[in-house]
Amino acid sequence: MLRRLHSVAGLALALLLVAIAATGVGLSLQPAVDRLAAPAIAPGVSVAALAKAVAARHQRVDAIRVSGGGAVTVSFNDGAGKQVEIVDPRTGAGLGAYRPSETFRWLADMHRSLLMGDSGRIAVALSALGLLALSLTGAVMLARSLGGAGALLRPVRGGAARRWHGELGRLALAGLLLSALTGTFLSATTFGLLPGAENPAPAVAAKGGPAAPVGRLAGLAAVDVADLERLTFPARNDPTDVFTLRQSRGEAVVDPSTGRILAFTPTSTMDRIGRLANALHTGRFSWAFALFLGLSTAAAPVLGATGFLMWRRRRATPRVIAPAPTADADTVILVGSEGGSTWGFAQTLSRALSEAGQRVSLAAMDDIDNAHLRAQKLVILAATYGDGDAPASAKKFLEKLGGLERRIPVAVLGFGDRTFPSFCGYAERVVAALDAQGWPRLIAPKRIDRQSAQEFAQWGRDLGAALGCALTLEHVAEPPKTNAFALVGRETYGEAVGAPVAILRFASPGNAPRFEAGDLVGIVPPGSAMPRFYSLVSSRRDGVLEICVRLQPGGLCSTWLHSLKAGEQIEAFIRDNPSFRPVEGRAPLILIGAGAGIAPLAGFVRANDSERPMHLYWGGRSAASDFLYEHELAERLAQRRLTSLRTAFSRHPADAAYVQDRVADDAHRLRVLIRAEAQILVCGGRDMARAVAETIEAVVRPLGLDLATLKSNGRYLEDVY
Numbered sequence: 001m002l003r004r005l006h007s008v009a010g011l012a013l014a015l016l017l018v019a020i021a022a023t024g025v026g027l028s029l030q031p032a033v034d035r036l037a038a039p040a041i042a043p044g045v046s047v048a049a050l051a052k053a054v055a056a057r058h059q060r061v062d063a064i065r066v067s068g069g070g071a072v073t074v075s076f077n078d079g080a081g082k083q084v085e086i087v088d089p090r091t092g093a094g095l096g097a098y099r100p101s102e103t104f105r106w107l108a109d110m111h112r113s114l115l116m117g118d119s120g121r122i123a124v125a126l127s128a129l130g131l132l133a134l135s136l137t138g139a140v141m142l143a144r145s146l147g148g149a150g151a152l153l154r155p156v157r158g159g160a161a162r163r164w165h166g167e168l169g170r171l172a173l174a175g176l177l178l179s180a181l182t183g184t185f186l187s188a189t190t191f192g193l194l195p196g197a198e199n200p201a202p203a204v205a206a207k208g209g210p211a212a213p214v215g216r217l218a219g220l221a222a223v224d225v226a227d228l229e230r231l232t233f234p235a236r237n238d239p240t241d242v243f244t245l246r247q248s249r250g251e252a253v254v255d256p257s258t259g260r261i262l263a264f265t266p267t268s269t270m271d272r273i274g275r276l277a278n279a280l281h282t283g284r285f286s287w288a289f290a291l292f293l294g295l296s297t298a299a300a301p302v303l304g305a306t307g308f309l310m311w312r313r314r315r316a317t318p319r320v321i322a323p324a325p326t327a328d329a330d331t332v333i334l335v336g337s338e339g340g341s342t343w344g345f346a347q348t349l350s351r352a353l354s355e356a357g358q359r360v361s362l363a364a365m366d367d368i369d370n371a372h373l374r375a376q377k378l379v380i381l382a383a384t385y386g387d388g389d390a391p392a393s394a395k396k397f398l399e400k401l402g403g404l405e406r407r408i409p410v411a412v413l414g415f416g417d418r419t420f421p422s423f424c425g426y427a428e429r430v431v432a433a434l435d436a437q438g439w440p441r442l443i444a445p446k447r448i449d450r451q452s453a454q455e456f457a458q459w460g461r462d463l464g465a466a467l468g469c470a471l472t473l474e475h476v477a478e479p480p481k482t483n484a485f486a487l488v489g490r491e492t493y494g495e496a497v498g499a500p501v502a503i504l505r506f507a508s509p510g511n512a513p514r515f516e517a518g519d520l521v522g523i524v525p526p527g528s529a530m531p532r533f534y535s536l537v538s539s540r541r542d543g544v545l546e547i548c549v550r551l552q553p554g555g556l557c558s559t560w561l562h563s564l565k566a567g568e569q570i571e572a573f574i575r576d577n578p579s580f581r582p583v584e585g586r587a588p589l590i591l592i593g594a595g596a597g598i599a600p601l602a603g604f605v606r607a608n609d610s611e612r613p614m615h616l617y618w619g620g621r622s623a624a625s626d627f628l629y630e631h632e633l634a635e636r637l638a639q640r641r642l643t644s645l646r647t648a649f650s651r652h653p654a655d656a657a658y659v660q661d662r663v664a665d666d667a668h669r670l671r672v673l674i675r676a677e678a679q680i681l682v683c684g685g686r687d688m689a690r691a692v693a694e695t696i697e698a699v700v701r702p703l704g705l706d707l708a709t710l711k712s713n714g715r716y717l718e719d720v721y
């Protein structure tokens with residue numbers, strides 16, 4: 001609830017706050033600028049002395065004012081109209097005409113009303129309230145995540161966005177809270193939501209005697225210029241008019257002939273509070289304080305941006321509740337997941353461990369740091385993607401592992417799918433790294449096939465036995481939210497060569513989530529809870545969801561999809577696939593695939609509006625039977641969306657070849673492209689991918705490169721099944 005309030009208020013107000021914060025930062029410089037422009041007020045000079053010096057220079061003085069920043073100005077009319085000058089508060093000497101800065105005036109208008117009158121003022125008032133909510137909820141969340149209010153000064157752990165958000169938020173908290181609180185108060189005053197501040201002074205008239213020299217008036221001589229806010233002179237032609245002397249404590253009325261104080265109206269409590277709020281909001285009493293407020297406010301846009309990044313990341317991470325903050329945990333569960341299902345298992349485990357009396361904390365594997373190792377034990381749940389690769393939330397884990405200070409007992413549970421050759425390959429790499437670095441084992445590592453709840457429960461019993469408690473893990477997977485897509489088109493290839501592949505097009509409903517070529521669609525076949533994933537050829541803007549499905553002998557999902565009739569519906573959901581996407585820019589792309597692996601590659605070509613150089617290598621069995629996208633690719637070549645196409649057919653009577661043979665034939669040409677920073681994307685079956693990888697390794701060797709370097713630089717991506 002608290003997090004949602006924090007995120008919603010943050011997002012809704014981000015833009016407004018940026019405008020208000022930026023102008024606030026500008027205004028925070030005003031006291032420092034004023035300070036430099038006007039001499040400081042020195043104590044020991046009376047208002048009477050200053051008034052005398054000023055009156056000696058001007059025929060008709062209207063008022064002497066002391067600005068918030070400490071500048072003393074005199075408004076007068078010597079016959080040439082009303083003028084205002086700055087004076088030296090010690091001598092009353094004129095220092096030149098007073099010209100308030102247009103820039104600061106504009107900034108102030110913008111800050112108070114966004115230059116939009118009352119509607120702007122309302123928006124500013126709501127922003128101040130929003131900032132107050134953000135500061136308070138942020139402070140509570142930070143304290144909670146660090147282990148309580150007493151731990152507010154502990155270092156913030158986590159990814160870069162989280163650290164910046166936490167550390168900067170902590171530094172700026174006091175200033176932001178103060179600005180938000182006083183800003184809310186001032187807005188409430190503007191809209192008359194608080195009791196009136198005025199304490200009306202009684203109308204008092206002077207006796208009307210001859211005016212005495214102003215320098216001798218006792219009521220003015222008793223007050224120091226340092227305590228003055230405003231002195232209003234009496235009208236010249238009205239002998240009953242009076243001096244009005246405004247100080248922070250109240251307003252005095254002084255008789256111009258006797259110098260006596262005729263009346264004194266103390267400042268009301270509400271007015272005092274209003275003045276305090278104003279002073280604290282503007283920092284006008286101290287340029288250093290104003291700069292402190294300005295710096296705190298300058299943090300707001302950075303907090304907004306880092307908060308947005310954290311929010312996006314959280315959205316990609318399923319909602320899990322860690323029962324204990326990291327600092328108090330005795331068991332830390334680290335999760336390596338891409339599709340989110342492993343987080344669900346982690347949540348089930350966390351709940352069961354908590355019920356067994358453990359204090360459990362959860363984190364993504366990538367977020368591991370020394371704070372987690374204060375716990376007594378670590379449990380790692382890791383999924384596998386690609387060819388034994390890390391899932392999205394564990395990409396940096398192995399790199400970070402070596403730099404940790406302590407080694408605590410650890411249990412590793414891999415999640416994978418036995419139909420992939422590298423079953424739980426990433427979890428195995430994690431186990432190997434932990435063993436090599438001497439981490440003690442809590443229990444032996446185990447692999448879970450296709451999210452089997454039974455295997456998970458069995459592993460739970462083993463873990464419970466090692467911990468000395470009965471651990472019952474009853475995991476019920478949350479079904480993914482699906483949309484219904486109806487079949488609108490089908491082309492079948494490859495039947496003559498014993499490898500049927502169907503290009504299936506489904507109408508994309510209006511409420512379908514966004515998807516791009518290369519993303520995955522998870523299809524849940526009837527009679528199974530496990531989705532099967534297919535690469536997308538189309539993007540949502542194409543209006544269809546298009547996939548290539550190779551018929552797998554005995555395959556539940558592919559058999560069902562191949563038997564679908566026009567109009568029949570599938571239940572499916574979209575899964576982002578950021579690890580198989582062309583890098584941005586104009587660097588050439590080398591696309592290599594075989595069979596149904598053409599799907600995302602044809603999609604990249606189709607979406608190539610910018611005519612970026614794209615070279616496609618593709619292998620099938622027979623040009624006559626399974627040349628998928630033959631006509632579309634010819635069209636793309638003519639449109640320059642595809643720069644070149646090389647095909648290989650393994651059952652060609654005279655020129656039988658595999659795609660890797662074409663790659664090898666083109667070694668020289670490919671080296672030129674790779675020297676020009678080309679990125680290589682490979683999609684298809686495992687054997688093809690391995691053969692292509694070996695060929696590319698040989699191709700790039702003369703360039704002083706190897707596959708591992710290309711992979712680690714994101715220049716060699718694989719989507720392999």
Ligand SMILES: Cc1cc2nc3c(=O)[nH]c(=O)nc-3n(C[C@H](O)[C@H](O)[C@H](O)COP(=O)(O)O)c2cc1C
Pocket residue numbers: 336337338339340341342343383384385386387388389391415416417418420421422423424425450451533
């Ligand atoms: C595109 C893709 C590639 C996969 N690659 C592998 C693999 O190479 N080895 C494996 O054991 N499991 C593989 N899997 C299966 C996942 O690891 C398994 O479904 C896991 O439970 C997913 O966990 P997650 O939802 O938390 O990411 C793959 C799944 C997908 C969707």
